[in-house]
Amino acid sequence: MEATVPEVRVMIPQALRSFCSEPLPLRHAGLSLAAHNVRDLLAELARQHPQVYVRLCDERGDPRPHINVFVNDDHVRARAGLDTPLTSGDMVTILPAVSGG
Amino acid sequence: MPARVVVAVGTKKGLFVFAGNSSARRLELRGPFFPGMPLNTTLIDRRSKTPKVIAVPSSPWFGTTIQVSKDLGKKFKPTKSAPAFAADDGRTLKNVWSLAPGGGTSEFLCGVEPAALFRSGDGGDTWEKVPGITDHAHARQWNPGNGGLCLHTILRHGGALHLGISTGGHYASRDGAKTFAPENAGIGAAFQPNKYPEFGQCVHKIAAHPDHPERLYMQNHGGFPEDPTLGVLRSDDGGKSWKTIAKGLPSDFGFPIVVHPHKPETVYVVPLEAATRTCPGGRPAVWRSENAGDKWQKLTDGLPKKDAWFTVLRDGLDIDDGRRPSIWFGTTTGQLWRGRDGGESFECVASALPPIHCVKAAVV
Numbered sequence: 001m002e003a004t005v006p007e008v009r010v011m012i013p014q015a016l017r018s019f020c021s022e023p024l025p026l027r028h029a030g031l032s033l034a035a036h037n038v039r040d041l042l043a044e045l046a047r048q049h050p051q052v053y054v055r056l057c058d059e060r061g062d063p064r065p066h067i068n069v070f071v072n073d074d075h076v077r078a079r080a081g082l083d084t085p086l087t088s089g090d091m092v093t094i095l096p097a098v099s100g101g
Numbered sequence: 102m103p104a105r106v107v108v109a110v111g112t113k114k115g116l117f118v119f120a121g122n123s124s125a126r127r128l129e130l131r132g133p134f135f136p137g138m139p140l141n142t143t144l145i146d147r148r149s150k151t152p153k154v155i156a157v158p159s160s161p162w163f164g165t166t167i168q169v170s171k172d173l174g175k176k177f178k179p180t181k182s183a184p185a186f187a188a189d190d191g192r193t194l195k196n197v198w199s200l201a202p203g204g205g206t207s208e209f210l211c212g213v214e215p216a217a218l219f220r221s222g223d224g225g226d227t228w229e230k231v232p233g234i235t236d237h238a239h240a241r242q243w244n245p246g247n248g249g250l251c252l253h254t255i256l257r258h259g260g261a262l263h264l265g266i267s268t269g270g271h272y273a274s275r276d277g278a279k280t281f282a283p284e285n286a287g288i289g290a291a292f293q294p295n296k297y298p299e300f301g302q303c304v305h306k307i308a309a310h311p312d313h314p315e316r317l318y319m320q321n322h323g324g325f326p327e328d329p330t331l332g333v334l335r336s337d338d339g340g341k342s343w344k345t346i347a348k349g350l351p352s353d354f355g356f357p358i359v360v361h362p363h364k365p366e367t368v369y370v371v372p373l374e375a376a377t378r379t380c381p382g383g384r385p386a387v388w389r390s391e392n393a394g395d396k397w398q399k400l401t402d403g404l405p406k407k408d409a410w411f412t413v414l415r416d417g418l419d420i421d422d423g424r425r426p427s428i429w430f431g432t433t434t435g436q437l438w439r440g441r442d443g444g445e446s447f448e449c450v451a452s453a454l455p456p457i458h459c460v461k462a463a464v465v
Contacts, residue, residue: 016163055163058193059186066162096162 005034006088010041012052013096019051030091038069039082041092056094066097106421107173108462109154110431111140114455116156118174119437123423123464128450131174134158141251142416144200145463152465155225157183157197157211165197167211167225173465180225184211187230192217199416201255212252216243216266220278234264234272234281239300243269246303246322253415254307259314259339263307270302271319273340287343289331291324296331306415308358310365315339316393318368320415323347323354325375333358333370335394346394351381357418361443362426366393369420369428369444371413379410387418387428387444400428400440403447411436416459423464431457 010031035041046053056067069076070093076084106123115133135158144155154170168177186192192215199212207224217235219228246267254265262274272281283300290302303322317340323332330345332353347353354375361367368390374381387400411432418430428440435454440447
């Protein structure tokens with residue numbers, strides 16, 4: 001495990017950017033957060049951007065059913081779910097699923 | 102100044118608000134608000150000087166918010182939070198099905214799926230569960246109906262708080278929402294081996310008039326054709342017992358039921374074929390009783406005469422409170438209908454909205 005907490009970039013859905021606690025400087029800048037794994041990352045998102053978090057996660061802290069979380073190119077369910085470890089420089093992408101009708 | 106009517110229409114794909122002079126042929130259409138998001142309930146709250154239109158969009162992706170408009174549906178602003186279960190409860194909020202004014206001017210009650218009740222005392226900014234029903238010993242035994250396990254009716258009436266749960270039945274509190282008890286005597290459940298269980302009925306909607314505190318009306322899940330006495334019911338003892346008033350209707354199945362604002366004996370239903378949940382024979386009608394369900398009258402003037410196979414859902418029917426009130430109903434085929442003079446003559450207000458889930462109308 002890295003001695004320091006890994007810093008990662010977090011891309012959130014366009015529809016939620018206005019709910020960030022501070023305006024994002026660039027259209028695709030994303031958020032810069034530090035966490036050892038995805039679970040901790042979501043907790044950090046809840047702390048820093050609570051209005052984004054409540055729209056992405058349910059009361060139990062799980063991503064809502066139609067929200068997908070990727071670490072780099074991998075869906076977290078193909079790795080260790082919310083326990084998927086993060087390393088510095090990782091890109092975490094949170095996207096709404098292709099669903100509806 | 103002429104009376105203005107406001108009609109909030111929640112659909113599968115957002116909220117539409119119609120507003121204008123109540124006697125006008127056409128109303129201004131605003132929206133869609135919250136495009137793409139389904140709404141199962143809206144509320145027109147007139148307890149304060151400035152009426153509020155309150156909408157509850159539930160995004161399939163991003164969850165539920167409570168949205169408040171203080172300018173009759175021109176702009177909406179979210180409250181600071183929406184109802185939510187505790188992290189260790191085990192349940193997660195899927196939908197909101199009912200929003201009702203509480204006792205104070207800033208109090209709201211909110212019924213959700215899975216069936217539970219939440220209360221806000223600050224205009225919807227913070228919410229707390231109402232444990233008397235949310236943690237009731239029966240709560241984990243209720244089963245979902247086709248629409249989900251929903252607490253869809255909140256009715257403060259006659260000094261009690263009445264709740265409708267599908268499928269849980271009718272529960273009432275007579276101690277300020279501290280405790281709730283099932284009050285289902287006479288309410289049938291054709292889909293259970295015991296047709297009259299203590300709880301577990303698929304109540305569809307409950308309505309009442311404030312001038313008759315002991316009387317309530319119910320559209321229950323009907324038993325047509327095997328037992329057409331189950332669906333439309335009345336209680337004359339404050340909800341403790343119920344009896345059928347379905348005689349004379351083409352089907353006892355349906356979803357909504359509403360009471361005329363100025364005539365406590367006048368009640369409306371929209372019977373549907375039980376098997377298809379559509380208009381009997383493809384010929385839609387609103388049915389009205391002017392004597393508390395003893396006799397029923399078919400209202401069809403202006404409605405399609407044939408080949409109309411829509412459904413009117415549990416919150417898809419409302420009546421405004423103008424001097425000569427209009428009946429309003431929305432269909433799953435996206436039509437909004439207005440029946441002037443209590444349903445004497447219908448006109449199609451909008452013909453191509455998304456599937457309509459709920460309609461609320463008021464004169465402001």
